[in-house]
Amino acid sequence: MSDDGALRQLAQLCGVHLDFHDLSGTRRETPVPTLRALLRALGVEAESAAQVSEALALRRAGTAHRHLPDEILLRAGQPTEIAIATPCGWQLLDEDGAELAAGKADDSLALPPLEVGYYSLHLTGGGWREESFLLVRPAHAPLLSETSGHSRSWGVTTALYGLRSARNGGLGSYDDLAVAARALGAQGAQFLGINPVSALGWAATETISPYSPTHRGFFNADHIAVAAGLGPSPDGALIDYAAFRARQRPALEADYKKTARRKDFKSFCAKADASLEDFSCFEALSDRYGPDCRRWPAELQQPGPAAVAAAGQRAEFHRWLQWRAEAEIDAAQAAARGAGMSLGLYLDLAVGARPGGAEAWMHNDTIAHGVTIGAPPDQLSPQGQSWDLVAHAPGRLARARYRPLRRMLRKLMEKCGLLRIDHALGLMRSYWLPEDGSPGAYISQPFDRLLAVIAIEAHRARCVVVGEDLGLVPAGFRQTMNEAGLYSYAVWQYETFDDGSLRPAGDLRPFSLACFSTHDTPTLRGFWYGADVEVWRGMGWLSDAGAKRRHGDRSHQRAGLRRDCNIAPTAGPDEIAGVIHGALTAAPAAMVAVQLDDVLGQIDAPNLPGTIDEHPNWRRRTGLAVENFETSPRLAEIGATMRAGNRQPPVPAEKGPMSCPE
Structure with a gap:
């Protein structure tokens, strides 16, 4: 295996992605300097071929000797039987270190139904000791x-x-x-x-x-x-x-x-x-x-x-x-x-x-x-x-x-x-x-x-x-x-069809909190009038031609909202906001959030992502x-x-x- 091949194998074993696809769908391969830097951040030295080889060997050996995984996920309220290849004694402790159960196991150990929480399982065999961390979760987070x-x-x-x-x-x-x-x-x-x-x-x-x-x-x-x-x-x-x-x-x-x-x-x-x-x-x-x-x-x-x-x-x-x-x-x-x-x-x-x-x-x-x-x-x-x-x-x-x-x-x-x-x-x-x-x-x-x-x-x-x-x-x-x-987070102005038009409010995901705008997006009024496009043009993030295309896209989105929400051609800003909020409240989303800036008719967004001093963020x-x-x-x-x-x-x-x- 080549040096770069071994490095990539080590990186992958440590969770570093070897590539990703960006917003345009273009595949971007992770370069070698990034692989080394991210491995360093994880505490893995990989500056030389020898270090990479040693790290690979240590990682493979790290799990080979274990009798149980270091972490075990369980569902609350269910009895559990865990297979184990080596006879051992075991002890189950709660978060405070109090013993809940103990016993001896030949080929499996049976745990009682446990309440939601964190536990530690201690194993003792001939000349070895081991601990596994148990995360006992509910069926789901509260609804x-x-x-x-x-x-x-x-x-x-x-x-x-x-x-x-x-x-x-x-x-x-x-x-x-x-x-x-x-x-x-x-x-x-x-x-x-x-x-x-x-x-x-x-x-x-x-x-x-x-x-x-x-x-x-x-x-x-x-x-x-x-x-x-x-x-x-x-x-x-x-x-x-x-x-x-x-x-x-x-x-x-x-x-x-x-x-x-x-x-x-x-x-x-x-x-x-x-x-x-x-x-x-x-x-x-x-x-x-x-x-x-x-x-x-x-x-x-x-x-x-x-x-x-x-x-x-x-x-x-x-x-x-x-x-x-x-x-x-x-x-x-x-x-x-x-x-x-x-x-x-x-x-x-x-x-x-x-x-x-x-x-x-x-x-x-x-x-x-x-x-x-x-x-x-x-x-x-x-x-x-x-x-x-x-x-x-x-x-x-x-x-x-x-x-x-x-x-x-x-x-x-x-x-x-x-x-x-x-x-x-x-x-x-x-x-x-x-x-x-x-x-x-x-x-x-x-x-x-x-x-x-x-x-x-x-x-x-x-x-x-x-x-x-x-x-x-x-x-x-x-x-x-x-x-x-x-729950998901459904921001309506980002919920679009392939042609860029906004989906009807009725398409917003039921298991979500839905809103039209957030602190990181154009406000409702800013979106309607393309204020964000002008900010991006002023920042130099869009050329004049690019801004013109964005305004054209926004016009297409406005037309779709007018059609889907029955917004009259003569409607003013307050009426437009009222109709859009009315459509939002009728959406199937479990929760709906209305931004106070939208209720009060604010046009400028609280924050422009990617900027620090260029925009009056958080002020x-x-x-x-x-x-x-x-x-x-x-x-x-x-x-x-x-x-x-x-x-x-x-x-x-x-x-x-x-x-x-x-």
Whole structure:
């Protein structure tokens, strides 16, 4: 076998894809420098022929001596018999290490029916010991009908940072979220969806994107409401984050001094796991050394006694911030449920965290080093995307028994009734970009294991899960995800026939959350008038001729919408939006989300994928203060539209809950 052939064999065994087909259908082969870079990121040295040969031998030997797989997937409530070739003793332990069962096996071992959760199976034979990790999953993640009592539902999505109010001083707060939820619940909305509210990092003063967190399992302090308030949001359309933080942060420091001795804060700290201390240490150290731990003193580049000592008393302040954030989010969820929302908050899990941030620092043993996550060119961004986010290496994450993912999901799911997993395709394969400049390529993920973890945590929290499955969807991905109980994400403006025309709303997938637009797409009004095409032309992403073709395509799509939705030729923007929302509510999709920007007639999108400073991403304010939601004619109208579409019918007793697709 040639050197390159051996390298490709090793890469394939390690999950690196040797090629992929791009949006145009062109096959792109993974070059040798990319193969080496991605193997390095997985912890496999493959710089020379000798290293490749040694790595191949080790990988083959690694599974040859095992008596059982390192991981075993089981269904809850079912007895299991596992064949084993060598007589041994066995012991089954739960998550806390308590023994549940034990015995001796000659050619098989019988396990009792197990509840949903994680277990370890320990085998002992003549001179050998072995452990297998058991993931015992439910039949599927919770369904809408099982958690809400409705077979169909609707809600509103918006940007928390953009909410205006009389008290937030310039950036939407968790208290504003509660006010908005009460008003929308009164209109019949069953959920209120927001951008990720994961921690951006106290010292990361330049970071504003909610999709570039320092850690996805902790919460953003920018949204904490100051006790005395900061006065009304400024009139300007765009947020000045620096000016807001200059006012909010000293006020938070003052609040901390007044409440740090409270018993409920002490109780919060006492009940928290060790990750809270690690996170608060990172934040305290970042105050002194900056937000990127890769530039810190060597002895502080990992959690431990040295980091705790260096963080000192300042770490308590960052624990206090998390206490305040969690308390306010819990209050917002209680307000949503109290207003009649069956699901309440709809939170969003970002794809990854920033390099050098708290998540990478706390989980250095599972992070893939030397690569970041991105996407090849697709309909969201014709230039492709580099997200500058770290990835967890599949093998390392498995050896850690998925604890970083488990804890992250548990924290978010206990705060909401609906969780959206951004870029759910990453559960099956991730597009990694080497930091050495080599082209990107895909790497396989343990899809069935990750789905099992999600289903287990969702079952425990009774949380409905949506997987954002846009982009280049591999064959079988969507069906497997749906069968595990994760709903699809159907964005109507991307649901097209081969000629580019939009499918009728009646074609939107039943097992999905459907919407017309998202934070990453043109708004409804922007789509209708081709505002996104003009933005792309202004960015230089489209030539004049290309923009003309895009406008022609959009004209074709508008004509199809007019025909399918019976939109009159003389209809104005508000009437067009009303008719499209009416068609959306009648769609077969289990859930429908209406973007607040579309209800209020906003033309510009919140974010332009693939840009950082070229577009005012994550800075636009909504045009309506939350105190006025309750009396807003536009919100009353969307509520009436959704009610007319029978968006909250109870599940018929004789039919039972809606099933996952077969």
